[in-house]
Amino acid sequence: MGDGLNNLTTAQMPKKTDRATLERSRCKVVKSVPSRQRGVALIIVAVTLAILGAIVSDFAYNARVDLEAAANARDQLRAEYLARAGIQLSRLLIKVQQSVLDAHRKELGDIQISEFSPYLLRAFGGPDDERQGLAGMFGVDVTQMKGMGVGKEASFDVEMSSDDGRLNLNCGGGLNDGARQQGMYKILDALFWPPRYNRLFGPLDAEGHAIDRDDNTRDDNARLDVTRALLDWADVDESRFQPVIPGTTPNTSSAGEDYRYDSGRDAYKARNNFYDSAEEVKLVRGAVDEFWGSFGSMFTVYGSCKVNVTAIIPDNWPLMAAIIRASAKDDAQNNPQLLDDNTVAALSQQIMGMAKIFPMNTQEEFVQWVTDPEGALKKVLGLPGNSQLPIQLPPGMAGIPLDAGKLGQLIKVGPRRTYRLESTGTVQRGREKKVQVRVRAIWDTQHTNQNTQSSDPNDRQGTWLYWRED
Numbered sequence: 001m002g003d004g005l006n007n008l009t010t011a012q013m014p015k016k017t018d019r020a021t022l023e024r025s026r027c028k029v030v031k032s033v034p035s036r037q038r039g040v041a042l043i044i045v046a047v048t049l050a051i052l053g054a055i056v057s058d059f060a061y062n063a064r065v066d067l068e069a070a071a072n073a074r075d076q077l078r079a080e081y082l083a084r085a086g087i088q089l090s091r092l093l094i095k096v097q098q099s100v101l102d103a104h105r106k107e108l109g110d111i112q113i114s115e116f117s118p119y120l121l122r123a124f125g126g127p128d129d130e131r132q133g134l135a136g137m138f139g140v141d142v143t144q145m146k147g148m149g150v151g152k153e154a155s156f157d158v159e160m161s162s163d164d165g166r167l168n169l170n171c172g173g174g175l176n177d178g179a180r181q182q183g184m185y186k187i188l189d190a191l192f193w194p195p196r197y198n199r200l201f202g203p204l205d206a207e208g209h210a211i212d213r214d215d216n217t218r219d220d221n222a223r224l225d226v227t228r229a230l231l232d233w234a235d236v237d238e239s240r241f242q243p244v245i246p247g248t249t250p251n252t253s254s255a256g257e258d259y260r261y262d263s264g265r266d267a268y269k270a271r272n273n274f275y276d277s278a279e280e281v282k283l284v285r286g287a288v289d290e291f292w293g294s295f296g297s298m299f300t301v302y303g304s305c306k307v308n309v310t311a312i313i314p315d316n317w318p319l320m321a322a323i324i325r326a327s328a329k330d331d332a333q334n335n336p337q338l339l340d341d342n343t344v345a346a347l348s349q350q351i352m353g354m355a356k357i358f359p360m361n362t363q364e365e366f367v368q369w370v371t372d373p374e375g376a377l378k379k380v381l382g383l384p385g386n387s388q389l390p391i392q393l394p395p396g397m398a399g400i401p402l403d404a405g406k407l408g409q410l411i412k413v414g415p416r417r418t419y420r421l422e423s424t425g426t427v428q429r430g431r432e433k434k435v436q437v438r439v440r441a442i443w444d445t446q447h448t449n450q451n452t453q454s455s456d457p458n459d460r461q462g463t464w465l466y467w468r469e470d
Contacts, residue, residue, distance in 0.1 A: 075427040075435040078154065080469065082125065082425030083439040086156040089121055090421045091443065093160070098445065102415040110310055110359035114160035114419065124149070125156035153428040162416040163442065165311030166300035167191075167319060169281070170274045173234020180305065181231060183409045185243045188227050191295065191322035194341040200291050201226070226286030232257045233270050233284045259285040275301040277466075302442050302465050303418035309366055309411050310355060320348040324370055327407040328400055338400055347373070347400065350393075363404070363413050371399045418465075419443045442466035 097113045113120075126149075150156065172184035192201070231241045240257050261268050261283075268283070278299045281287045298319045312320050321344045328338055337343045351369050358380040360366050368376040374393055378385060420442055427435045442465040449463040 071429065072435065075429060076437065079425035079427045079435050079437040080439075082150055082154060082156040082427070083423045083437045083469070084425075085150070086121060086125060086158040086423030086425065087421055087439055087441055089124060090117065090158055090160055090419075090423065093117055093120065094419055094443065094445065098415070105359070105415065106361055110355070112162075112416070114162065114416075117158055117160045121156075121158045125158070127155060154426065156423055156425045158424075159422045161313075161420045162308070162311045163300040163303050163418040163420050164308035164416045165313060165316065165319075166303075167298055167307060168300050168303055168305055169230060169278070170234060170301045171305035172231045173236075173274050175236055179409075181235070181241065182244050185227060185231060185241070186326045187322055187410055188230060189243075190326040191298070191318060192227060193325065194318070194321070194345075196341065197294065200288075200294060201286075226284070226291070229259055229285045230281065230287070232259070233280075234273065234275055236272055238272070261285065277301060300418075303444065304412065306410060306412040308413065308416065310360055310413055311416055312352065314349070314352060317345065317348045317352060320352060321345055323407075323410055324348060324400060324402070327402050327410055329403045331401075335400060337398060344400070360413050363408065363411065366411065366413055367402050367404055367407065371401050373399055417444065417446050419445070438470055440466070440468045440470075 093113050101108060101111050101113060167184075167187065169184075172181045228241045228243070235241065238256055257270060259270065261270055271280070271283075275281070278296065278301055280301075281296065281299060282289075282292050298316050307319065307323065309320065309323065321341075324344060324347065325338065328335070337347075347370070351366075351373070354369065354373075354377070358377075360369065365376070368379070374389065375385065377389060377393070378387065381389075383389070420440075422438065422440050424436055424438045429435070443462060444465050445462045447463045447465065449460050451463075452459045454460070
């Protein structure tokens with residue numbers, strides 16, 4: 001072995017590698033790595049952080065949305081039941097009206113608790129300061145009472161009114177008899193007669209058709225008759241309504257209803273059944289926006305077919321004037337006072353004002369107020385018929401003779417039957433966030449409730465005719 005090593009030549013001996021050579025070799029290896037691979041780890045970290053940031057942000061956003069949605073659902077439910085509470089408390093007030101105020105109407109007068117409902121119900125649904133202030137008026141301390149109020153940042157407001165002082169358009173529709181339709185036609189014709197409404201019936205409507213109240217001497221195809229159209233929309237037949245005009249031969253022709261509802265861009269057909277709501281009037285040919293703005297508040301589709309004259313609100317005095325004009329005696333049709341729209345308007349408004357001070361309890365009292373306002377005023381004041389009134393009646397209060405038979409088909413006098421209720425529940429969350437739910441309903445106190453399981457007769461008397469939440 002040693003001899004073999006000794007026999008190696010100098011050229012075959014391994015060369016000794018010095019330190020400098022090794023360093024140069026190492027540098028060559030490092031330089032051989034491509035420069036484009038530098039910083040890869042930094043990029044990976046940055047991309048990872050960006051993805052994680054997006055995921056975290058999305059998660060936080062979804063969590064925030066879910067929280068807000070849950071809070072909104074909670075407040076929505078709370079506001080809904082606040083509005084429902086207002087409706088139920090309104091029913092309580094209606095029961096008080098029937099059992100106390102209406103039962104003693106002759107002694108107490110025509111007191112309507114609905115006029116005070118916004119103030120009375122604030123004791124239950126108003127803020128603490130309003131509730132305590134209202135209770136303080138009666139000397140009651142409510143700070144220790146349980147069940148009063150609805151909590152912080154919550155309230156409900158209620159409005160009550162009666163539909164009895166409006167004209168029920170459904171009384172001229174469906175399978176109603178001809179006499180009732182004729183009565184509805186007369187009061188509608190009297191309502192549209194005053195010259196102040198000429199602007200509503202002269203121009204063309206959106207479809208290019210002329211609108212007219214009613215002109216029985218004209219050609220039926222000449223102009224549109226909105227008075228008939230209101231009745232033909234709701235009756236079940238396809239024949240055009242023919243009014244019976246005193247002193248003329250009744251028209252027995254059976255012309256079809258040709259109101260061309262299908263001739264416009266948005267074609268539709270006549271309903272030929274009862275109105276679902278008063279707003280449906282706007283679908284009738286000729287009942288344009290201006291028409292609805294002038295007469296819409298005087299129409300309803302609920303309650304009795306007779307207008308309760310004690311329930312007509314001051315703004316709807318034209319309906320009172322129409323009742324007077326439609327029920328005047330035949331021999332008074334040419335009475336200058338009846339033909340003077342300003343005189344009838346003044347008489348109507350004065351009678352409505354007097355009825356607030358001296359309530360009417362019978363139809364005969366209403367007839368006396370219209371026929372002889374001076375005599376009616378003397379009677380309620382307890383003055384002899386030949387005495388002088390302490391006050392001077394305004395012009396136009398001379399009176400208009402009425403036909404009691406005609407009037408009996410159009411009006412009634414007495415307690416209210418149908419109530420329109422609107423309750424708004426509010427939940428305030430912060431300064432800018434507010435959730436509201438509004439419930440609108442119609443309660444008929446005389447309609448029989450066929451859905452109740454209760455044996456209490458009080459639960460069977462009265463039912464909801466309309467209910468909407470939004």
